[in-house]
Amino acid sequence: MENTINAAIQIIPKTTLKDYYPLIDAAIDVIKDSGLKYIVTPMETVIEGEYGKVLALLERAQRASIEAGAEELIVNIKLHIRNGSDITFEEKTAKHQQG
Numbered sequence: 001m002e003n004t005i006n007a008a009i010q011i012i013p014k015t016t017l018k019d020y021y022p023l024i025d026a027a028i029d030v031i032k033d034s035g036l037k038y039i040v041t042p043m044e045t046v047i048e049g050e051y052g053k054v055l056a057l058l059e060r061a062q063r064a065s066i067e068a069g070a071e072e073l074i075v076n077i078k079l080h081i082r083n084g085s086d087i088t089f090e091e092k093t094a095k096h097q098q099g
Contacts, residue, residue, distance in 0.1 A: 004086035007054045008078040009061060010044040013070035026068035027061035034060075039089065044076070048089055051081065 013023040028045060031038050034057050036049035047054055058077060065073055080087055 002050050002052060003082065003084070004048060004088065005051050005054055005082075006046060006048050006080040006087050006089065006092070007058060008044045008046045008076075009058055010076040011062065011065050012074040012076075013065055014072035014074065015070050017069060020070075023065045023068045023070045026064040030061045030064045031057060037089065044078075046089070048087075054079075 009027075011024055011027050013020050015023060017023070028040060031045055031047060034047075034049075034053075036047055036053060036057060038048070039046045047057060049057070062073055062075055
């Protein structure tokens with residue numbers, strides 16, 4: 001499966017730190033630096049790319065939060081995979097874009 005897929009990841013760090021946003025930011029930074037297409041939303045980050053690259057990136061993002069100081073993670077991952085063809089952000093959202 002090397003078609004383009006969409007994945008959403010929500011990382012919720014468990015920590016004793018009062019300011020836990022840097023633990024989330026560490027994961028987002030890995031996603032930003034990946035070269036894959038992404039959209040950061042208030043509740044999750046959505047990624048578009050080849051199946052294998054996306055799954056590897058999801059693992060690296062989780063590892064970044066742990067390395068930044070998270071003691072545990074609760075991770076919600078959603079995948080949208082189409083058999084035999086690509087899925088893009090644009091095809092799913094174009095009719096809802098403002099402007």
